[in-house]
Amino acid sequence: MNGSGKDDKQRNRVIAKNEAERQTTGDIRVSAWTIVFAIIVGAIAVYIVWAWLHR
Template structure:
């Protein structure tokens, strides 16, 4: 019975590690998109200000 219990605990630990890795990768992916969107919005705002200043 102890071997089965230990195997289940190890399996649960592995599942928890896998879930943690998935969450980290998801967070990195979201952060990358957020930075990309911020850069694009910043470029648009900069272009609008630059165009307005030249007029």
């Protein structure tokens, strides 16, 4: 294989690694928003149940 082919493979590996890191960061960000949303929905549900029981 010539030098250009090896350079292309190395470049593609670096690009793939960067994309994987970017994907992981995006997944973590989505998970954090999902957790926050679930906590808010849970708090609203608890408040509604508490208000219903103490009316």
